[in-house]
Structures are given as structure tokens and as C-alpha cells.
Amino acid sequence: MCARCGSEHIRRNGTQGGQPKYQCKACGYQARFVPAALAKAAQYAQVEALLTERNSQRSIVRATGVARMTIARLIKKSGAGRAPAAASPDEKGPTPEAGSPGT
Numbered sequence: 001m002c003a004r005c006g007s008e009h010i011r012r013n014g015t016q017g018g019q020p021k022y023q024c025k026a027c028g029y030q031a032r033f034v035p036a037a038l039a040k041a042a043q044y045a046q047v048e049a050l051l052t053e054r055n056s057q058r059s060i061v062r063a064t065g066v067a068r069m070t071i072a073r074l075i076k077k078s079g080a081g082r083a084p085a086a087a088s089p090d091e092k093g094p095t096p097e098a099g100s101p102g103t
């Protein structure tokens with residue numbers, strides 16, 4: 001989607017620095033779209049920030065849209081997984097999350 005006018009009429013317009021460049025046919029706006037990997041990295045950074053604020057995994061899922069398994073992995077990776085023993089690890093089995101829209 002065009003960042004300037006919101007149009008969906010976007011056409012690939014070559015590459016720059018190995019990254020695809022796109023041009024909006026509606027307004028002529030040209031941009032390099034953020035690769036998915038970069039968008040994910042930004043999301044993960046947000047997750048880690050929320051983790052340092054002692055948010056629950058569930059609330060982080062809601063805030064960032066990152067899968068809980070991914071969050072658990074990030075916790076292990078960052079070494080921030082010193083959760084209080086009261087929190088029960090419920091990664092296994094079905095999670096009864098009501099009202100969550102399908103992915």
C-alpha cells in the first residue's frame with residue numbers, strides 16, 4: 001500500500017541496493033518497502049522492550065501480534081526468562097484464549 005496516498009496500485013520499479021523498489025501508479029510516490037525481516041526485527045525489539053517492563057506474554061501477543069512461541073523463544077534468547085515461579089508455563093496443549101481473532 002502506498003505510504004503517501006494509500007493506493008493499492010503499486011508497481012515494482014526495479015531494485016536499489018538489492019532491495020525492491022516500488023512506485024505508486026496513483027501518485028507516483030516511490031519507495032523501498034521495508035523487507036519482512038526488518039519489520040520482524042522491529043517487532044522483536046518491541047517484544048523485548050515489553051518484556052523488560054514485565055508484561056505478560058499474553059499481553060505482549062496482543063500488543064505486538066507476535067506469536068507466543070516466538071516470544072518464548074525471544075525470552076530464552078535474551079535471558080530475560082527469570083519469570084516468577086507462580087507463572088505456570090502453559091506453552092503445551094491448547095490455550096483457551098477467548099475472543100482472539102484467527103491468524
Ligand SMILES: [Zn+2]
Binds near residue numbers: 002003004026
Ligand atoms: Zn500513492
